[in-house]
Amino acid sequence: KHFQQDTGRLTGKKVVITAGPTQERIDPVRFFTNHSSGKMGYALAQAVKEYGGQVTLISGPTSLTPPAGVKVVNVESAEEMYEAVMNHFDQADIVIKAAAVADYRPKETFDQKRKKQPGEWSIEMERTMDILKTLGEQKSSQLLVGFAAESEQVEMYARNKLESKNLDLIVANNILQEGAGFKSDTNIIMTIASDGTKKEYPMLSKDEVAYRILDDIISYAQRRDV
Numbered sequence: 001k002h003f004q005q006d007t008g009r010l011t012g013k014k015v016v017i018t019a020g021p022t023q024e025r026i027d028p029v030r031f032f033t034n035h036s037s038g039k040m041g042y043a044l045a046q047a048v049k050e051y052g053g054q055v056t057l058i059s060g061p062t063s064l065t066p067p068a069g070v071k072v073v074n075v076e077s078a079e080e081m082y083e084a085v086m087n088h089f090d091q092a093d094i095v096i097k098a099a100a101v102a103d104y105r106p107k108e109t110f111d112q113k114r115k116k117q118p119g120e121w122s123i124e125m126e127r128t129m130d131i132l133k134t135l136g137e138q139k140s141s142q143l144l145v146g147f148a149a150e151s152e153q154v155e156m157y158a159r160n161k162l163e164s165k166n167l168d169l170i171v172a173n174n175i176l177q178e179g180a181g182f183k184s185d186t187n188i189i190m191t192i193a194s195d196g197t198k199k200e201y202p203m204l205s206k207d208e209v210a211y212r213i214l215d216d217i218i219s220y221a222q223r224r225d226v
């Protein structure tokens with residue numbers, strides 16, 4: 001399997017992209033979530049389309065409009081995202097996990113709105129499944145791309161995740177850096193491939209970042225196949 005050049009670089013490739021935050025329900029009115037806007041994942045979906053690929057976008061709740069021609073699967077919780085990703089994994093050539101998946105969810109959920117009571121309320125949290133780690137354990141020929149959103153020691157943590165999740169490429173950013181935050185329209189990234197190739201980019205729009213990530217994935221695939 002070889003990746004083609006230029007605009008048709010991903011022609012015939014099936015690409016699964018996860019985007020946005022997850023919401024972990026407490027009761028019918030409350031949930032835990034995070035600041036992910038979904039912009040990076042949606043920009044990747046658009047860029048894969050431009051390159052001629054076939055996109056399945058598995059999206060947590062966002063306010064964005066998906067690009068035309070993309071198959072969208074809407075999910076809320078980490079568990080729903082896990083199910084959706086697993087349903088599409090076998091047929092995928094590339095999986096890009098841009099979603100900010102909750103690491104914890106409330107251990108107990110309530111069918112009725114929980115009424116306020118005197119005193120404090122503590123919520124016990126349990127771990128969710130690590131979707132990407134599971135994919136890393138189960139992958140055959142799929143290229144697996146993860147993200148590392150860090151606030152310190154970015155490269156070290158990114159390398160740990162690349163290895164521990166058995167990824168082909170990791171995209172790392174420092175969420176505290178100006179122009180690289182969750183809600184920002186720009187991002188400042190570094191990519192590290194499993195063959196050791198590392199690339200650092202200046203501040204770019206998330207649309208431009210998406211193309212850099214795809215180019216790095218394609219270069220890696222070409223190095224691996226030759």
Ligand code: CTP
Pocket residue numbers: 078097098099100101102103128129130131132133145146147148149150161
């Ligand atoms: N990820 C996932 N499932 C989870 C948590 C994370 O698939 N339950 C994926 C994310 O989509 C991302 C990558 O793993 O591509 C790294 O996520 P991140 O939160 O940076 O890393 P964690 O392994 O969760 O470690 P920590 O939050 O402790 O840094």
Ligand code: CA
Pocket residue numbers: 101102103
């Ligand atoms: Ca996490």
